Amino acid sequence: MDxxxxxxxxxxxxxxxxxxxxxxEYAFIGRSNVGKS
Structure with missing residues (x-):
């Protein structure tokens, strides 16, 4: 994926x-401090 x-x-x-x-659509879900970005 580019x-x-x-x-x-x-x-x-x-x-x-x-x-x-x-x-x-894509959703990135998780705790605020685990590096989803």
Whole structure:
């Protein structure tokens, strides 16, 4: 995978507010101090 551009679009806690734009999505989940970036 060669990522050319990344953009934060939104954050929410309700499933019904998720965008429906049919593009690939990735989520990086974990503790704040474990080097996800």
């Amino acid at each position: 990522i050319k551009k990344a953009e934060f679009l939104m954050s929410n806690t309700r499933f019904e507010f998720l965008p429906n734009d049919n593009i690939p």
